[in-house]
Amino acid sequence: MRGGRVAVVGGSITGCAFASAAVRAGAEEVVVLERTRGRLADRGVGLCVHDDRAAELAATGALPAGIAAHPLARRRWLVRDDAAGPAGRVFWEQPFPFHSYHWGLLWRGLREATPPSVRYRQGAAVAGVADAPGAAGGQAEVRLADGSVEPYDLVVGADGYRSVVREAVCPDHLPQYAGYVCWRGNLDAARLPAVTGTDPGTWPSDAVATVCFPGGSCVVYRIPGPDGLRVNWVLYATPPQVGCLPYDDPTSFPPGRVTEQLTAHLHEVLDRHFPPYWARVLGLTEPGDVHVQPLYDLAADRITAGRLLLAGDAASVVRPHTTSGAAKALQDASAFEAAWRAAGSWAGLVAAYGASRGAAGRELVALARRLGRAQVERTPAWAQMDGPAADTWWQAQLAGAPDIGGRAMTP
Known part of the structure; x- marks a missing residue:
């Protein structure tokens, strides 16, 4: 099937990957509608992609060559143990075959790989979408914030966990x-x-450190940066219950806007639970480089409706414990391209994509929930663990999944 007019709502990692996939598959016109006017490359910091997923995505064309990545090989789980020294005691080391990326550099590589025929419109805020069979010039409609309405043959929701397209699909x-x-x-x-x-x-360069403490954990690893290696860290814990904003609506505290109470709570965790070495590492972070992200999850029953389909975080909101967000988004794009090439109609394309990727998202959400319970909500007696006990505990959380980082795509 060739031709057609496609709108991709959202121009970040997922949006760029889908725009490129649509062009490769044969779309006549592809438009990316990105609400942000500034530089998206300033968003986010670090992420990882499993080596097997990276090879698979490179083969499909979803992951362009030449994007800076830092090799990782092992993950060390450790606890504070003053008798073991300032760096704490490592109670388990597991293989970690991943490469780390800087969000901005990955986005830039995907953006630069987007075919020049793609119209990338920044400042184009989408207020709503609708499946509109029989509409003149297309079978779906996009309503922009300025009140204008544009027809398309297909609309892809790549607009993240606050997705406008999801509101129409489910x-x-x-x-x-x-x-x-x-x-x-x-x-x-x-x-x-x-x-x-x-x-x-x-702390070897290829090692990820996971600092474990009652009621939480913290992952620390190196990532490539625009000017050399950087240290990226993510600390999971329950926030203070008094005086903070309610989290019933997706929100975040961006750099420079983290409340004093959240900052004080972070310092309390570091002082009380962290080995001194790791507390000092995190303490080197400038206040303007710290932000707080309340975590959410969502497993949609459906990711397509008529001429609308969802991708990336718009399709499934997954807690970061699975280390699969970027890989999942790029796999979605690969599956979309494969479904397009095999389809004889728009309905066939949408149905094939939904069958391929709906279950994958729900599976990742379930795994992330298990990992979140085990590493934050119901933490074990970390200090009493050794390697065999930790491995048994880990396999129980995977519950049959081969690893974190996402599964291989179904051929």
């Missing part, structure tokens, strides 16, 4: 607050010698 589905938040931060890795001294073995 209006009764809203992201649900998970009950805890994550503090995120990053810093220049060149500052690490102020903490590590002359011992390069304290």
